[in-house]
Structures are given as structure tokens and as C-alpha cells.
Amino acid sequence: MTVADSSALPPASTQTVTRLADYRPPLYRLPSVSLTFWLDRQKTTVEARIRLERDEAVYRPGESLLLHGGKLALESLTLEGEPLMEGRDYRLVPDGLELLNPPVAGELVSRVSIDPSANLELEGLYASGDMLCTQCEAEGFRKITYWLDRPDLLSVYTVKLIASAADYPVLLANGNCIEHGTMPGGQHFAVWHDPFPKPAYLFAVVAGQLVKTADRFTTRSGRTVDLEIWTRAADAAKTGHAMMSLKHSMAWDEQVFGLEYDLDIYMIVAVGDFNMGAMENKGLNVFNTKYVLADPQTATDLDYQGIEAVIAHEYFHNWTGNRVTCRDWFQLSLKEGLTVFRDQQFSADMNSAAVQRIGNVRGLRAVQFPEDAGPTAHPVRPDSYVEINNFYTATVYNKGAEVVRMYHTLLGADGFRRGMDLYFQRHDGQAVTCDDFRAAMADANGVDLSQFGRWYSQAGTPVVRVTDQYDTETKTYTLTMTQSCPPTPGQPVKEPFLIPIAMGLLSADGQTLPTQLTGEATAQAGTRVLRLSDVRQSFTFVNVAEAPIPSLLRGFSAPVKLERAWTDAELATLAAHDSDAFARWEAGQTVLTRVLLADADPASIGPARTDLPETVANLVAATLAPFTGETVGAGADPAFAALCLALPGEAYLAELVPVVYPDRLHAARNALRTAIGRRYADDLLKIIARFTDTGPFQPTAEAAGRRALRNTALDLLVAGGNSAAIALAADQAKAAGNMTDRLAALTALVDTDHPERSAILEAFQADFAEDALVLDKWFTVQALSRRADTLAQVTALLGHPAYDAKNPNKVRALVGSFTTGNRAQFHALDGSGYGFLADQVIATDGFNGKLAARLVAPLAPWKKMDPARQGLMRAELDRIRKTPGLSKDVTEIVEKALAA
Known part of the structure; x- marks a missing residue:
């Protein structure tokens, strides 16, 4: 699917805690189940025929059997054809239905009814517009029928769907359709059978008035697979990119990992109301419309890239998640971290590998690093x-992917593939653990990876500190590295990790120097990987002709914070000459970060900067130079240049200071943007002229890169107050021929006091009044505005006719964008942003606790804020905690935050 340690809970908490240490296999196997649905928006009836088989190796005499269930109305229950009596044979309990005298084996038949229209949690079977659909990960199947709802219980499903042919002409479920037909009274039916045993979280049903976009894919073994993307009729024309992405994903997985699709049909359904991004249900993926629909007028380059990545992610789950699944939910990263790594590798092959990797790291640092440093920090495999x-x-997702990437770095591409092959050979059709994956990697390559297991069990971001020394007499160069990891909730002391450090050496003029460690017979050229496994470890290189500049953590080879006192001259050399694109970008970001942190230091007194330090000026000039001459410099990558011009984000900067003053970080960053925009106005205007598209929109990596650099230049110019650029932004926001350029101009313009600002926003809304996804962008642009009146505007937009507080996409677009992306306004010193978020969390929790729990996260790191804000944030957390009937989803997050 695309999206805590109990020791951190207050002692008084009465919440039920599930622990990894208490894992026990299921008492019963449920090898097969036949489900019949009589689908209706207000009352759906579900009959489940379950084959029960007791596992005598697990069962203890006298034990009852709990079948999970929630919000179900039980209508009948029989065992081997005999009705069961409540109180004697079973009892209904808060978590489900308990069989008091379960048989050794037998067929249990239950009939329940549910109300999809009242299901605002969007988990289980629910209504989305005139469609009925399901979301069962993680524990939604128990809201459909009584079941052992756990990932290590794999069953073969046969599903019969019965519904009004007029209301629900399309009936879909997992697997292959084996029968369909008409019935009296305007009803019709479809029977679906999935031959592959699966856990309940992969179950799916969709019914509605849908149309399909169809295509085919021929596998490497010659099998033909039908591909279908189901949408509402009005959206069918926007599925072309999604279909192309699916076919590319299928071909890539065969080529890179030798993995072929296994059913006769692969279906995707686009749903407007969805808590997550997408779901990998076997053969029937249910997707948020955001990750399916695209055309040039309504989708940006980032949307196109996001669709490609998420389509790939869910397809790749067919093997890493479906064919081999999780034993328990503590192993969630077994499927998600691995599959994120796979979709990142795919995206790198489809686009610019350097740009893709930098984007991955920026996301990790902006979201996961703060998570690792906060009160809800937890290991990749929680306890x-x-x-x-x-x-x-x-x-679980992004750091989990970095853990998988470290296997790839340590073992090499061929070694990683050997490990993957052995993993599938051993575990196809099984529910397994992260340790099973690690064992396959180790055994396939004949290496000991026991220490590597700490990446799964220890929370926190390791810090690697580096010192170095060059001996002119012996021509040796020694790197000394120490590693540490700060305490996290429940884990005050950490053992050393196995950390791969990809590195190289450069001369003062930027030439690559060979690397030869003591004891090696020959030198290595290019990048090599050092293995840091001790708390303190030294690596000595011999035959080093001159004092080198170390290039460290190339490709971001481990999810760590690396510290070394590079000089400005060294950083300039790395930024200009390093053979590793990530290292070049990182050197430039280090230069920018130093300036921003110095400017934001509370100890410094003085007005905001209006000039540029020479280190920054030189960096920007070097970045712009290839694009401002008569021709573009050979090998120059506009997308990479756009990333180099983007200043470090405020969330990342906040992680680098002991106490966060959000207004100072924001002011420092704005001032530097303004100074760059003013000093390099002429060059930035040249870039805009050079990369103005005149032909039809192309969603290629090359074209997207040109648009990215052009719009970055426009943003810097507007930030610098350039009147010509502001007028250009206004014209572009009104008349651009594609959504990428139109939205970029609107984003730049919305921060200004341009006289047409309101009219342009209104025109945008009018142009896309019927397009829910574009209106989400409209809400987000306004929520991210740097203007002082943004919270008032956001509050007013809550009442806009297009805003729906029960639709997760709308809530994320407006409320989520303001509270996570607009740090200066959210952290206003009067506490108004905190009060606004608390109000939204409380209101949302009344019907969707899962969405509310995601909203509350920005209040959790209250202890790291300056003293004035600490009390304000804590007070709102306490107000949320005291809300009657608060969901356990929100309660867990809030209590951990307050206990920090």
C-alpha cells in the first residue's frame, strides 16, 4: 500500500498493546472461503462459508476461537449445517465473535449485514459516490465478515457478487472471473476465483457504474494478460499514462528481477474517496484517483511521475507483498520498504537516476528524520x-527502503539479485519476517549479516562523525569515523550499526584519486564502499599523492547524518567536480545550509540579509552558467540544476538546530531566495526565455527538467520582486498551455500582492470547477501561501462548496498542506495555527480516526520548539487528549507526544 513503541505511553494509559514478543501462530487454518455479497448502498448482506481446520501443534485444550469482527449485524450462524446458539456455542465480544467450543474441523457459515453508506472511516466496504468499494489493509476485512483477520492466515477465495444491474453494472473482485449472468428482478451476478492463497488484507470488491480502458501485455513466457483500468466515464480519457506506466512496470520487473505476472487479468480501479494512495489487492488494485488520472491540462510533471511510481509500486507488490507476505504487522516493512526500493529503482531507470535519488533523500530528510527524532520514533520493525x-x-516505508538499498550497496546488484531469487525460492506462498529476508540475502552471498539486523530493531538516525589526517612523509591518508545514535523512546542505548559508506577521493583541482587501503594489492578507481561496524573505526589509504578531499556518503549510501568540517574550498571542488551527482548536490546544499543556519541563529542580531555571501554567489553562478550562454553546456541537466537552486527546506533545517525558532528559519530562507533572485535576475530571465515551451506538452524526463528549471527561475525572480517576472507569472497563471506551468506561476504569484491575484485564483477555480483533483491543487496553493493572512484564507476555504471535510484528499490538500508545508504560518507565535489544527483533528476524529491521526503529527515535536511555542502546542495536545470518545488512533499519537 502506498502511505510506537508502547514504552513511551504514559503509565496510566489503558490502551491495549500488541507486542511482537507475544506472536503466536493462528489456532486454525482457513484454507478456503466462499463469500456471497448481496450488494446495496444502505444494507449489504454477506454470507461467508469458511472451512475451519484446527492446528493441533498450536491449539491448547479448552481454547475458544475468536473471529475478528466490527460493526457487523449478525443474522445467522451455523456449523456443519447446525444453527449455533448464542451463550452456549458462541458469544459476541467487542473484538468480534468467540466460538466457545470450536470443532477440530468443519464448515462455519455466517450471514451478516453492513451499511456501506454510513462507513465514513473508509475501511471495510464503503460507498464512494455511487460506487461501492473495499479497503482491507490493515484490518478492514473484519468489518465485512467475521474472520481471523491477520496476515499470516492465507486462504483461497471464491466470491459471488449480486447487485442491481442498473445501479452496479460492473462487479469486480480478486482473481479471475469464472461466471457471470443475469437474475430475476433486474439483478445480475459475477463469480470471481483467486487461485492464489492470500491474507484477508488483500481482499477487494468494487461495484459501480464504471468504464474500462483495456490493453494487453505479453509476458516473457508468452502468456497474454488482460489489463483494465476502471474509472467513471468522464475520467476514462485520463488513463493513458497510467496504462503505459503499468506496462513499463511489468516489463521492468521481468527484466530486472525475473518476475512475471501470474493471473489472466490485472485490474486497477480509480476511487475518489480513499484514505491512502493505492492498495495492491491481488489482481484488483484500488487506487486513489490522484495516482491514476492525468492529462496535460490537469496534471503536473510531478503528478505524472507520481502516477508512474505508484502504479509500479502496487504492481511490484504482486511478488513483494502478495506472493510472499508478512507474518505479522510488525513485519510491515518487509513488503513496503522492499517495494518502495523497487519502485525507486524503476523510477530511476525510467527518468534521471540522479534526480530521482536526490528526491528520495529530500523526502527522507524532510519527513523521516524528524520522525526518528520525535516522540513517535520507532524501529523499522516495531516492537x-x-x-x-x-x-x-x-x-516503515522510506527508511525501510533505505535499509533494503544498503543490502544492494553492500552486496552489489548481482548479489542482491541472488538474494531476491533465494527469497522467492524459499518463501513463495508464505507469510514471513524481515529476518527471513535478511537470511536469504546472507545465505545467497555467503556473508554474515547478523549485525545488519540492528537496522530493523533500533530506532533513530545514526550520526557518523569523520576526521581525517594526511601524512606527507608516508603518503598515507587516514579517515577516522565514529558512530552514535541518540536515545529514542524505550531505547536509551544503541548498539553500533553496520553502515556502508560509499566514498571516493578528489585532488584539489577536482581529479579523481585512486583508493588503496592498507593491505590491498591494487588501487581502486571511482567509488568504493567502506563498512563502518564499530563505534570508532579508521581506514588508511596508501600511495595517496596529495592531501585529498574526501567525497563521503556518495549516493546517500546509508540513512545517517554525516558530519565533517569541510572547508568552503573543498565544498566548491566537490560541487563542481565530484563524479557522483548526489555528492555534488550535497556539497552545494551544505554551503546553503551553513549560511541559512548562521542567518537564523537566535544569537545573531541584525536585519535580514540583502546580499549574497561569495560561497553562495559562486555556487549559483556555476549552476546557472551552462544555461545562459549561446548554447546549453554539454551534459548539463536542467532538472539537476533546478534541484541545486532549491534551498534546503525549513523542515530539514529544523532538524539541524537544538531549539527551533520557525519564524527565524523562514525569514532566513526567504531573505536568501530574495537575494538570489535579485542578484541573478538577468541570468534567470535568460533561462526563462530559453526554456519556454512552444510545442505540445510532453511528459518526458527531459521536457520535465526544462520546465523545472524554467519555473525555478520564475519563482526566484518573483521572490526577488522582479516586476517583469511578476507580470510574467500573472500571464502564465492565466494562459499556460499545461498544468505544470500554470500551477508553478500561480504558486509564485499567490505569495504576492499582485492586483490580479484574487481574480486569477477565482478564474482557476472556475476553469476546473468540475475536476476534484485540480481543485485539490487550488486548495493547496492557497494553504502554502507565505502571506500573513493565509490562516484566515484557509479557514474561509473550509466553507467552500468544493471542500468536503469527509474526503481525505480534500483534507490533506487544505489542512494538511497548511500544517505541514507552511511552517511559518502554522507556527505563528499567537498559537492560532495550533488551535486550528486541534479543531480539525477533533472534528475529523469523530468519523475517521485514521485520517485524524495523520493530521495531528505536526503537534507531536512540541518539545523541540522555542519556549514560547512549547506551551501552546502542549496545551492543544492536551485539549485533543481530553476529547470524549477519542479514537485509539489519535490517542496513541497524542499520548506518546505528551509523554516525551
């Missing part, structure tokens, strides 16, 4: 949880 949905986090 316990109260609500599993709270662990669909950047740590």
Missing part, C-alpha cells in the same frame, strides 16, 4: 503498537 494504522509511516 509493539496500539493501532497498526499508525505505523504506516516514513520509517
Whole structure:
């Protein structure tokens, strides 16, 4: 799917904690189930015929059997054809239905009814417009029928769907359709069978008035697979990019990992109301419309890239998640971290590998690093949880992907492939653990990876500090590295990690120097990987002709914070000459970060900067130079240049200071943007002229790169107050031929007091009044405005006719964008932003606790803020905690934050 340690809970908490240490296999196997749905918006009836088989190796005499269930109305229950009596044979309990005298084996038949229209949690079976659909990960299937709802219980499903042919002409479920037909009274039916045993979280049903975009894919073994993307009729024309992305994903997985699709049909359904990004249900993926629909007038380059990545992610889950699944939810990163790594590798091959990698790292630092440093920090494989949905986090997904990437770095591409092959050979059709994956990697390559297991069990971001010394007499160069990891909730002391440090050496004039460690017979050219495994470790290189400049953590080879006292001259050399694109970008970001942190230092007194330090001026000049001459410099990459011109984000900067003053960080960053825009106005205007598209929109990496650099230049010019650029932004926001350029101009313009600002915003809204996804962009642009009146505007937009507080996309677009992306306004010193968020969390929790739990996160790191803001944030957390009937989703997050 695309999206805590109990020791951090206050002692008085009465929440039920699930612990990894308490894992026990299921008492019963449920090898097969036949489900019949009589689908209706207000009352859907579900009959489940379940084959029960007791596992005598697990069962203890006298034990009852709990079948999970929630919000179900039980209509009948029989065992082997005999009705069961409540109180004697079973009892209904808060978590489900308990069989008091379960048989050794037998067929249990239950009939329940549910109300999809009242299901505002969007988990289980629910209504989205005139469609019915399901979301079962992590524990939604128990809201459909009584079941052992756990990922290590794999069953073969046969599903019969019965519904009004007029209301629900399309009936979809997992697997292959084996029968369909008409019935009396305007009803019709479809029977679907999935031959692959799966856990309940991969179950899916969709019914509605949908149309399909169809295509085919021929596998490497010659099988033909039908591909279908189902949408509402009005959206069908926007599925072309999604279909192309799916076919590219299928071909890539065959080529890179030898993995072929296994069913006769692969279906995607676009749904407007969805808590997550997408879901990998076997053969029937349910997607948020955001990650399916695109055309040049309504989708940006980032949307196109996001669709490509998420389509790939869910397809790749067919093997890493479906064919081999998780034993328990503590192993969530087994499927999600691995599959994120796979979709990142795919995107790197489809686009610019350097730009893709930098984007991955920027996201990790902006979201996961703060998570690792905050009160909800948890390992990639948690030890316990109260609500599993709270662990669909950047740590499990993005840090989990970095852990998988480290296997790839340590073992090499061929070694990683050997490990993957052995993993599937051993575990196809099984529910397994992160340790099983690590064992496959180790055994396939004949290496000991036991220490590497600490990446799964220890929370926090390791810090690697580097010192170095060059001996002119012996021509040796020694790097000394120390590693540490700060305490996190429940883990005050950490053991050393195995950390791969990809590195190289450069001369003073930027030439690559060979690397030869003591004891090696020959030198290595280019990048090599050092293995840091001790708290303190030294690496000595011999035959080094001159004092080198170390290039460290190339490609961001480990999710760590690396500290070394590079000089300005060294950083300039790395930024200009390093053979590794990430290292070049990182050197430039280090220059910018130093200036920003110095300017934002509370100890410094003085007006905001109006000039540019020479280190920054030289960096910007070097970045712009290839694009401002008569021709573009050979090998120059506009997308990479755009990233180099983007200043470090405020969330990342906040992680680098002991106490956060959000207004000072914001002011320092704005002042530097303004200074760059003013000093390099002529060059930036040349770039705009050079990269103005005149032909039809192309969603290629090359074209997207040109647009990215052009719009970055426009943003800097507007920030610098350039009147010509502001007028250009206004014209572009009104008349651009594609959404990328139109939205970029609107984003720049919305920060200004341009006289047409309001009219342009109104025109944008009018042009796309019927397009929900574009209106989400409209809400977001306004929520991110740097103007002082933004909160008032956001509050007013809550009442806009197009805003729906029960639709997760709308809530994320407006409320989520303001509270996570507009740090200066959210952290206003009067506490108004905190009060606004608390109000939204409380209101949302009344019907969707999972969405509310994601909203509350910006209040959690209250202890790191300056003293004035600490009390304000804590007070709002306390107000949320005291709300009657608060969901366990929100309660877990809030209590951990308050206990920090």
C-alpha cells in the first residue's frame, strides 16, 4: 500500500498493546472461503462459508476461537449445517465473535449485514459516490465478515457478487472471473476465483457504474494478460499514462528481477474517496484517483511521475507483498520498504537516476528524520503498537527502503539479485519476517549479516562523525569515523550499526584519486564502499599523492547524518567536480545550509540579509552558467540544476538546530531566495526565455527538467520582486498551455500582492470547477501561501462548496498542506495555527480516526520548539487528549507526544 513503541505511553494509559514478543501462530487454518455479497448502498448482506481446520501443534485444550469482527449485524450462524446458539456455542465480544467450543474441523457459515453508506472511516466496504468499494489493509476485512483477520492466515477465495444491474453494472473482485449472468428482478451476478492463497488484507470488491480502458501485455513466457483500468466515464480519457506506466512496470520487473505476472487479468480501479494512495489487492488494485488520472491540462510533471511510481509500486507488490507476505504487522516493512526500493529503482531507470535519488533523500530528510527524532520514533520493525494504522509511516516505508538499498550497496546488484531469487525460492506462498529476508540475502552471498539486523530493531538516525589526517612523509591518508545514535523512546542505548559508506577521493583541482587501503594489492578507481561496524573505526589509504578531499556518503549510501568540517574550498571542488551527482548536490546544499543556519541563529542580531555571501554567489553562478550562454553546456541537466537552486527546506533545517525558532528559519530562507533572485535576475530571465515551451506538452524526463528549471527561475525572480517576472507569472497563471506551468506561476504569484491575484485564483477555480483533483491543487496553493493572512484564507476555504471535510484528499490538500508545508504560518507565535489544527483533528476524529491521526503529527515535536511555542502546542495536545470518545488512533499519537 502506498502511505510506537508502547514504552513511551504514559503509565496510566489503558490502551491495549500488541507486542511482537507475544506472536503466536493462528489456532486454525482457513484454507478456503466462499463469500456471497448481496450488494446495496444502505444494507449489504454477506454470507461467508469458511472451512475451519484446527492446528493441533498450536491449539491448547479448552481454547475458544475468536473471529475478528466490527460493526457487523449478525443474522445467522451455523456449523456443519447446525444453527449455533448464542451463550452456549458462541458469544459476541467487542473484538468480534468467540466460538466457545470450536470443532477440530468443519464448515462455519455466517450471514451478516453492513451499511456501506454510513462507513465514513473508509475501511471495510464503503460507498464512494455511487460506487461501492473495499479497503482491507490493515484490518478492514473484519468489518465485512467475521474472520481471523491477520496476515499470516492465507486462504483461497471464491466470491459471488449480486447487485442491481442498473445501479452496479460492473462487479469486480480478486482473481479471475469464472461466471457471470443475469437474475430475476433486474439483478445480475459475477463469480470471481483467486487461485492464489492470500491474507484477508488483500481482499477487494468494487461495484459501480464504471468504464474500462483495456490493453494487453505479453509476458516473457508468452502468456497474454488482460489489463483494465476502471474509472467513471468522464475520467476514462485520463488513463493513458497510467496504462503505459503499468506496462513499463511489468516489463521492468521481468527484466530486472525475473518476475512475471501470474493471473489472466490485472485490474486497477480509480476511487475518489480513499484514505491512502493505492492498495495492491491481488489482481484488483484500488487506487486513489490522484495516482491514476492525468492529462496535460490537469496534471503536473510531478503528478505524472507520481502516477508512474505508484502504479509500479502496487504492481511490484504482486511478488513483494502478495506472493510472499508478512507474518505479522510488525513485519510491515518487509513488503513496503522492499517495494518502495523497487519502485525507486524503476523510477530511476525510467527518468534521471540522479534526480530521482536526490528526491528520495529530500523526502527522507524532510519527513523521516524528524520522525526518528520525535516522540513517535520507532524501529523499522516495531516492537509493539496500539493501532497498526499508525505505523504506516516514513520509517516503515522510506527508511525501510533505505535499509533494503544498503543490502544492494553492500552486496552489489548481482548479489542482491541472488538474494531476491533465494527469497522467492524459499518463501513463495508464505507469510514471513524481515529476518527471513535478511537470511536469504546472507545465505545467497555467503556473508554474515547478523549485525545488519540492528537496522530493523533500533530506532533513530545514526550520526557518523569523520576526521581525517594526511601524512606527507608516508603518503598515507587516514579517515577516522565514529558512530552514535541518540536515545529514542524505550531505547536509551544503541548498539553500533553496520553502515556502508560509499566514498571516493578528489585532488584539489577536482581529479579523481585512486583508493588503496592498507593491505590491498591494487588501487581502486571511482567509488568504493567502506563498512563502518564499530563505534570508532579508521581506514588508511596508501600511495595517496596529495592531501585529498574526501567525497563521503556518495549516493546517500546509508540513512545517517554525516558530519565533517569541510572547508568552503573543498565544498566548491566537490560541487563542481565530484563524479557522483548526489555528492555534488550535497556539497552545494551544505554551503546553503551553513549560511541559512548562521542567518537564523537566535544569537545573531541584525536585519535580514540583502546580499549574497561569495560561497553562495559562486555556487549559483556555476549552476546557472551552462544555461545562459549561446548554447546549453554539454551534459548539463536542467532538472539537476533546478534541484541545486532549491534551498534546503525549513523542515530539514529544523532538524539541524537544538531549539527551533520557525519564524527565524523562514525569514532566513526567504531573505536568501530574495537575494538570489535579485542578484541573478538577468541570468534567470535568460533561462526563462530559453526554456519556454512552444510545442505540445510532453511528459518526458527531459521536457520535465526544462520546465523545472524554467519555473525555478520564475519563482526566484518573483521572490526577488522582479516586476517583469511578476507580470510574467500573472500571464502564465492565466494562459499556460499545461498544468505544470500554470500551477508553478500561480504558486509564485499567490505569495504576492499582485492586483490580479484574487481574480486569477477565482478564474482557476472556475476553469476546473468540475475536476476534484485540480481543485485539490487550488486548495493547496492557497494553504502554502507565505502571506500573513493565509490562516484566515484557509479557514474561509473550509466553507467552500468544493471542500468536503469527509474526503481525505480534500483534507490533506487544505489542512494538511497548511500544517505541514507552511511552517511559518502554522507556527505563528499567537498559537492560532495550533488551535486550528486541534479543531480539525477533533472534528475529523469523530468519523475517521485514521485520517485524524495523520493530521495531528505536526503537534507531536512540541518539545523541540522555542519556549514560547512549547506551551501552546502542549496545551492543544492536551485539549485533543481530553476529547470524549477519542479514537485509539489519535490517542496513541497524542499520548506518546505528551509523554516525551
